[in-house]
Amino acid sequence: MNIRELARRSGVSTATVSRALNDRAEVSEATRARIRRLATELGYAPNEPARTLVRRRSDTIGLIWDSGQEAQGLHNPFLLGLLSAVRTALSEADYHLMLLTTAGDDDPDGAYLQAVQRHNLEGVIVLTTPPDDRCLRALAASTVPCAGIDTAFTGPRTVRVSSDNAAGAAAAVQHLYELGHRRIATVTGPLHLPPAAERLTGYRRACERLKLPVPDAYVVEGDFFLASGEAAARGLLDLPEPPTAIFAAGDQMAIGALHAAADAGLSVPRDLAVVGFDDIDAAALVRPALTTVAQDQRALGEAAVAALRGLLDADPGRPADLVHAYIVPTRLLVRGSSRV
Amino acid sequence: MNIRELARRSGVSTATVSRALNDRAEVSEATRARIRRLATELGYAPNEPARTLVRRRSDTIGLIWDSGQEAQGLHNPFLLGLLSAVRTALSEADYHLMLLTTAGDDDPDGAYLQAVQRHNLEGVIVLTTPPDDRCLRALAASTVPCAGIDTAFTGPRTVRVSSDNAAGAAAAVQHLYELGHRRIATVTGPLHLPPAAERLTGYRRACERLKLPVPDAYVVEGDFFLASGEAAARGLLDLPEPPTAIFAAGDQMAIGALHAAADAGLSVPRDLAVVGFDDIDAAALVRPALTTVAQDQRALGEAAVAALRGLLDADPGRPADLVHAYIVPTRLLVRGSSRV
DNA sequence: CTGTTAGCGCGTTCAC
DNA sequence: GTGAACGCGCTAACAG
Secondary structure, three states: OOHHHHHHOOOOOHHHHHHHHHOOOOOOOOHHHHHHHHHHHOOOEEEEEEEEHOOOOEEEEEEEHHHHHHOOOOOHHHHHHHOOOOOOHHOOOOEEEEEEOOOOOOOOHHHHHHHHHOOOOOOOOOOOOOOHHHHHHHHHHHOOOOEEEEOOOOOOOOEEEEEOHHHHHHHHHHHHHHHOOOEEEEEEOOOOOOHHHHHHHHHHHHHHOOOOOOOOOHEOOOOOOHHHHHHHHHHHOOOOOOOOOEOOOOOOHHHHHHHHHHHHOOOOOOEEEEEEEOHHHHHHHOOOOOOOEEOOHHHHHHHHHHHHHHHHHHHOOOOHHHHHHEOOOOEEEEOOOOOO | OOOOHHHHHOOHHHHHHHHHHOOOOOOOHHHHHHHHHHHHHHOOOOOHHHHHHHHHOOOOOEEOOOOOOOOOOOOHHHHHHHHHHHHHHHOOOOEEEEOOOOOOOOOOHHHHHHHHHHOOEEEEEEOOOOOOOOHHHHHHOOOEEEEEEEOOOOOOOOOEEEEEEHHHHHHHHHHHOOOOOEEEEEEEEOOOOOHHHHHHHHHHHHHHHHOOOOOOHHEEEEOOOOOHHHHHHHHOOOOOOOOOEEEEEEEEHHHHHHHHHOOOOOOOOOOOOOEEEOOOHHHOOOOOOOOOEEOOHHHHHHHHHHHHHHHHHHHOOOOOOHHHHHOOOOEEEEEOOOOO
16 A cells, blocks of 8 residues: 555545645645545555655654663663653654664664664664763764763763752752751762762752751762662761761662661661652652652653754754753652651 | 765675675675775665665564553563663664554554554564553554564464463472471462463462462452552461461562561561562562562563564464464572571 | 656666 | 666655
8 A cells, every 4th residue: 555556546646645645735625635534544654764765854763772781770760761751752743763772783883873874863862871882972973963861971962851960959958957857968879970960969059058067978979779878878877976867869779778777776767867869669669668859750751852852953053052951850759768 | 875975986886885785695705895895984874764665674673562551660670671682682683673652643543553564664572561452452463473572462473472470480389388388378460461360370380289278368369569469468467377478479569568567567588478570670679678580581572582583484374373472481589588 | 736757775677 | 797777655846
């Protein structure tokens, strides 16, 4: 079933069919309706490769989501929601979505770039990825429009989307303050990662505003994984003046802090309050359930799509400074680990 | 950069370039090498839409992974690993991957089918999806090759891939038996779902083999979510003769059982042992860590790709009975919730 | 408002 | 072993 057959059956030319199906103005309403009806009746669907070939655009976006295994267990739960949101938002904007990989390519460094070229991709969305990915750097350095969520790359046609990490962290501190806590420590992520650094900044700013002391010992760098949070919390609880509350920049570390508290014979939230970040699935499953700063995956996904579309519509020559950062608000979910 | 330009620069015709790049036999080794080198040098990449158009095949597989929101929080953590495995396996087999959605289509019932037609997809892989999806049924009923992981659909060119749910459940029971438990109860998933039913079968068979009594009260149907596991466990612990071990057919329910035990003042694993299924992220994060039957996501993904390729290579006329079921083994992860 | 025609980039005949 | 010509399904440009 192709456009020629459809034309034959409806007694018009292929050009008219094409115009009718693509909602061009120059077709009479009557013929348009007739053709559309016939098309659905016959189960006609346009051949995208052919359209792509002639229109020189594919309406297709590439998606890169983690080329390495390092991120395993880290932002994972998070990614799925993101992926879902991106998929939905793109499809609502009538874009198709292609998953990209580096594997199986002769020239791994240019793999993504080649994929974009091969498939005529209009742009690429990048979900959390190791920042040292050479293949990704090559992409960012090109003129391919890229929107990254929580990624640290920059290039000529690049936008970054992320949660308002600083504000989220500040909200966590504020929440603990309102519960009466005055000694609030933090466990950070690896500080070379932007989200980790931003969350620390938010923590510091909130403490400053609230006139809370932040001794150096109250800031411990972790790696976002459980064990680091547990170790950090253990250290914090052993201090001469231990904190009464811990803000961990990631849920896994926060859960580690819960374990450390239990081991120290402390009751959460009575003796120690804990707040995490991300709202991974496990946050609602542990006991006490974890109070956490939830990232809005749906909003992040939609923002990424919006950002990319902005880039696509923008004049390629112009720097896209105006839209160079999309910040999505977070939401504090108060659960048992902080509230009494 | 296209094949014509490449031909001009290498002093041969486009036909020769095409033959060289596609590893056809009728080209001399020398020219092939020369052309290949020039191609990488110039960053040439074939235009897939054009290739697809003329070859009438796209080397592209569609992926459907959850059209509804119902599954939220259920198999989620699981899906991501699957997705990753499928992506890798497909790309190693030189297939491209396209994410499909129903959204934004006029004829939602035929949305997937249309997508397959539009993009010339060779086949589709379906990850866990609500079984009542009409759109999916339409796809399964067609002649499009489909491989489903844990899905309940069947059709003329359909393969199902799943974990060996029965064996996994049996292994859990066996493990508990070896620890000395003789009163082992189970919390099942919704029994209309094949995985839930299979896990129950495995449980029953193992109990029978080990001559363990299974009073009706020891089999409680849950819904895979936390609360149902908690409620079921509470009921079980209130029995006149409560079990000393619970096998829950899903990790969330198992974690619910841990909560119930804690509320009843029981110590896990001393007073009650608990085993789950799936190995979601949270299983390793809760305390005590959850013993669970892990599904091998990587193997499942690879099996799905293998199954689909089998279907693609098979004679379309022939029923594909020989390969109609791919069963992937599970692995018991013993953690603190069972081992003393 | 509609039809005719050219050509998007490539793989594949058929000649040589 | 190589080249010239054709056509995949569709849209765009132009003609009517």
